[in-house]
Amino acid sequence: MDDNLPESRVLLADRGYDADRVRKTMEARNIVPVIRLRKFHKLCVDVDLRLYRLRNFVEQSFNKPKNARRIATPYDRTVKNFLGFTDITSIRL
Numbered sequence: 001m002d003d004n005l006p007e008s009r010v011l012l013a014d015r016g017y018d019a020d021r022v023r024k025t026m027e028a029r030n031i032v033p034v035i036r037l038r039k040f041h042k043l044c045v046d047v048d049l050r051l052y053r054l055r056n057f058v059e060q061s062f063n064k065p066k067n068a069r070r071i072a073t074p075y076d077r078t079v080k081n082f083l084g085f086t087d088i089t090s091i092r093l
Contacts, residue, residue, distance in 0.1 A: 010034055012055035065089050 011017075011026050011033045018038045023045075026033040034051045066072045068089045076082040 010051060012051060012058075014055070014059075064093055 008031050011031050013022075013033070013035045015036050015038050018035050023033050023035070034048055034055070036047055036052060037045055065086070068085075070076070070085050071089055076085065
């Protein structure tokens with residue numbers, strides 16, 4: 001990450017990042033991991049569901065424009081055309 005970004009306080013991640021190694025690393029850096037547990041995990045960890053829903057909202061916001069084939073696979077040869085079509089898709093959504 002770039003050095004000029006603000007310091008993170010929370011890690012929002014899905015169940016794919018549910019590993020003790022990830023949790024220990026984040027806690028050592030004073031970052032609160034908000035990761036739902038996998039079903040086979042015997043450990044019980046409380047998760048802030050409001051923050052976890054926010055992660056899901058952000059993830060869906062990135063996936064919606066990908067439904068437009070022209071954004072998922074950019075056919076346009078110029079940045080101007082690609083950004084124009086991205087604007088049109090964003091307005092449509």
